[in-house]
Amino acid sequence: MNKEQSTSQEKETASLKNDLLLRAARGEAVERPPVWLMRQAGRILPQYRELRASLSGFKELVETPELACEVTIQPIDELGVDAAIIFSDILVVPEVMGLRYEMIPGKGPMFPMTIQIEEDVDKLIAGEKAALQLDYVYKAIELTKAALNGRVPLIGFAGAPWTIMAYMLEGSGSKTFSKARRFLYKKPISSHVLLQKITDTTIDYLRGQIKAGADLIQVFDSWAGILTPEQYRIFALPYIRQICEAITEVPVTVFAKNAWFALPEIGQLDCNVVGIDWNTTPQEARRLVGEDKTLQGNLDPCLLYAPEDKICATTHQMVHDFGKKYICNLGHGVYPDTPLDNVKIFVDAVKSFTFDS
Amino acid sequence: MNKEQSTSQEKETASLKNDLLLRAARGEAVERPPVWLMRQAGRILPQYRELRASLSGFKELVETPELACEVTIQPIDELGVDAAIIFSDILVVPEVMGLRYEMIPGKGPMFPMTIQIEEDVDKLIAGEKAALQLDYVYKAIELTKAALNGRVPLIGFAGAPWTIMAYMLEGSGSKTFSKARRFLYKKPISSHVLLQKITDTTIDYLRGQIKAGADLIQVFDSWAGILTPEQYRIFALPYIRQICEAITEVPVTVFAKNAWFALPEIGQLDCNVVGIDWNTTPQEARRLVGEDKTLQGNLDPCLLYAPEDKICATTHQMVHDFGKKYICNLGHGVYPDTPLDNVKIFVDAVKSFTFDS
Numbered sequence: 001m002n003k004e005q006s007t008s009q010e011k012e013t014a015s016l017k018n019d020l021l022l023r024a025a026r027g028e029a030v031e032r033p034p035v036w037l038m039r040q041a042g043r044i045l046p047q048y049r050e051l052r053a054s055l056s057g058f059k060e061l062v063e064t065p066e067l068a069c070e071v072t073i074q075p076i077d078e079l080g081v082d083a084a085i086i087f088s089d090i091l092v093v094p095e096v097m098g099l100r101y102e103m104i105p106g107k108g109p110m111f112p113m114t115i116q117i118e119e120d121v122d123k124l125i126a127g128e129k130a131a132l133q134l135d136y137v138y139k140a141i142e143l144t145k146a147a148l149n150g151r152v153p154l155i156g157f158a159g160a161p162w163t164i165m166a167y168m169l170e171g172s173g174s175k176t177f178s179k180a181r182r183f184l185y186k187k188p189i190s191s192h193v194l195l196q197k198i199t200d201t202t203i204d205y206l207r208g209q210i211k212a213g214a215d216l217i218q219v220f221d222s223w224a225g226i227l228t229p230e231q232y233r234i235f236a237l238p239y240i241r242q243i244c245e246a247i248t249e250v251p252v253t254v255f256a257k258n259a260w261f262a263l264p265e266i267g268q269l270d271c272n273v274v275g276i277d278w279n280t281t282p283q284e285a286r287r288l289v290g291e292d293k294t295l296q297g298n299l300d301p302c303l304l305y306a307p308e309d310k311i312c313a314t315t316h317q318m319v320h321d322f323g324k325k326y327i328c329n330l331g332h333g334v335y336p337d338t339p340l341d342n343v344k345i346f347v348d349a350v351k352s353f354t355f356d357s
Numbered sequence: 358m359n360k361e362q363s364t365s366q367e368k369e370t371a372s373l374k375n376d377l378l379l380r381a382a383r384g385e386a387v388e389r390p391p392v393w394l395m396r397q398a399g400r401i402l403p404q405y406r407e408l409r410a411s412l413s414g415f416k417e418l419v420e421t422p423e424l425a426c427e428v429t430i431q432p433i434d435e436l437g438v439d440a441a442i443i444f445s446d447i448l449v450v451p452e453v454m455g456l457r458y459e460m461i462p463g464k465g466p467m468f469p470m471t472i473q474i475e476e477d478v479d480k481l482i483a484g485e486k487a488a489l490q491l492d493y494v495y496k497a498i499e500l501t502k503a504a505l506n507g508r509v510p511l512i513g514f515a516g517a518p519w520t521i522m523a524y525m526l527e528g529s530g531s532k533t534f535s536k537a538r539r540f541l542y543k544k545p546i547s548s549h550v551l552l553q554k555i556t557d558t559t560i561d562y563l564r565g566q567i568k569a570g571a572d573l574i575q576v577f578d579s580w581a582g583i584l585t586p587e588q589y590r591i592f593a594l595p596y597i598r599q600i601c602e603a604i605t606e607v608p609v610t611v612f613a614k615n616a617w618f619a620l621p622e623i624g625q626l627d628c629n630v631v632g633i634d635w636n637t638t639p640q641e642a643r644r645l646v647g648e649d650k651t652l653q654g655n656l657d658p659c660l661l662y663a664p665e666d667k668i669c670a671t672t673h674q675m676v677h678d679f680g681k682k683y684i685c686n687l688g689h690g691v692y693p694d695t696p697l698d699n700v701k702i703f704v705d706a707v708k709s710f711t712f713d714s
Contacts, residue, residue: 260636
């Protein structure tokens with residue numbers, strides 16, 4: 001299936017005033033690379049922090065479509081980025097599968113219940129039945145599409161199956177995710193059952209997002225980098241591949257953080273864009289991924305603490321080094337205490353770049 | 358300076374009943390690869406946990422030479438490993454430079470005072486004056502050498518300057534070490550002053566360890582992987598290079614975790630052994646490091662939760678894939694809850710390997 005020839009997609013693109021992201025994702029020529037930031041919605045914006053302070057918690061934001069829409073829109077005019085990304089969390093998927101998460105301020109996500117034994121896997125809800133419960137995300141996407149009114153494309157997203165599995169086993173963030181990785185070694189068959197359930201749910205969830213209006217889908221494999229190359233090949237890639245093959249309506253981005261060792265295989269997936277972290281130089285990324293895909297990344301988020309001239313020079317160098325087939329972004333989410341002015345300096349630096357400069 | 362020709366070293370080696378580690382480190386032929394485990398002293402051993410429970414805390418163990426000696430020796434006969442590594446912590450260096458650390462049970466290291474501004478760097482003690490305060494480590498090494506009585510070589514160690522700097526700025530472990538990395542971008546000159554001070558102290562400290570009897574030195578750059586390749590080249594490698602060039606009496610191992618991007622440059626250092634993490638296959642490690650060095654690593658510590666046949670098969674495959682010039686180890690420290698029997702299965706699997714098998 002050639003994702004570039006989907007009719008519905010062309011219609012969508014046609015109605016966009018700024019379709020740089022989608023053209024770059026499809027490998028088409030662009031006058032300058034599009035730019036957006038992972039985690040641009042929230043955190044760094046004073047208007048977000050103000051809204052957030054008035055609420056009971058993070059989940060109220062995620063689960064209330066009007067609020068999720070509002071914070072998704074906030075960075076668009078404020079920062080002048082070329083894409084919106086729906087404000088949500090990858091952990092909504094394990095939640096509708098049966099493992100509720102909490103967001104502990106200053107600590108991060110926490111699951112009161114986790115997968116302990118093989119039988120816990122069997123109890124999980126999967127596929128459409130689970131994905132239907134994510135109606136609040138679809139509604140948020142619909143509202144956001146209406147509010148954006150064609151200004152920029154809207155990105156939908158989900159966690160990659162391995163990353164979701166890691167949280168389901170570990171119950172929180174972890175430096176090693178050793179409980180989750182231990183399960184891979186001790187219970188490989190159950191691991192595959194679990195990963196398939198997550199995959200089925202994720203595909204239905206992403207289809208729901210696309211139906212609601214998402215213009216591009218990004219799959220985040222945030223904990224890719226703690227697996228061995230062999231484990232990644234066995235337990236991660238086949239499920240990402242299923243997702244890539246199932247999503248035919250819009251471009252797909254795969255971002256497997258710290259999985260440099262899998263970049264050649266990710267380059268063979270039926271996706272359009274490959275996310276790159278800041279450990280990999282643009283030249284090395286292109287060498288590993290091959291010529292086919294658009295690359296996205298990869299500024300060190302810490303660089304946005306640097307003086308203005310350093311931000312501009314490093315950004316220009318990066319954009320130059322990535323060259324064509326490129327979407328400009330950070331190599332990971334923007335850090336919460338990044339000065340807003342520096343984010344704008346970064347965005348403006350990209351916009352001032354032209355391919356003959 | 359050719360580290361293989363040091364006379365004192367040859368004398369040391371001659372008195373060892375098992376000198377596999379040193380011969381492998383120097384690239385000499387061995388009948389089978391030597392094996393030891395990072396963090397083999399402590400954690401996994403019941404006799405360690407018993408001793409630890411009777412003490413006021415972790416630091417009492419580190420700072421009491423008789424106790425540090427005892428726990429260094431414990432795994433030698435229990436596990437049958439081919440090397441001892443002195444029980445200590447990389448954070449003793451920042452402590453003698455002026456930043457005291459605490460070890461919080463269940464949380465890890467914590468520094469009540471950290472480097473906040475450039476002036477804090479100037480106040481730090483460095484070089485011999487700092488290293489002299491680490492007399493308790495030298496004493497522990499002397500006691501351990503006596504107690505080992507030539508059974509196996511004793512490894513001394515220190516943190517790499519960047520990793521030590523990261524803790525000095527951050528004050529604890531961190532997923533991003535963004536405070537430390539921010540300092541690199543905002544205060545590059547002060548960063549170099551700080552890194553030089555740490556380097557000077559580390560060189561004196563390692564010389565003290567060698568004088569006390571350490572047979573090989575390992576430099577741990579545990580937080581190498583959070584830097585960009587450019588930052589690693591500017592702020593990490595030059596200081597590791599100084600250490601490698603200063604230590605001429607014994608073989609040196611450099612282990613820069615997750616810094617696959619720097620392996621070609623690490624392969625050019627004046628060191629004997631390069632540590633490899635479990636993200637890198639043996640073949641890729643050899644390709645990146647080149648033919649010159651001995652490689653050390655890189656079993657996923659999580660594999661030691663797997664069934665016996667899986668541990669044996671994976672270990673044999675790894676040893677086979679690394680081939681000659683190889684020291685068998687994990688790709689990181691052994692996890693605290695690893696079953697002791699599985700550690701023994703791993704060690705025995707290496708010992709049952711022969712190069713023609």
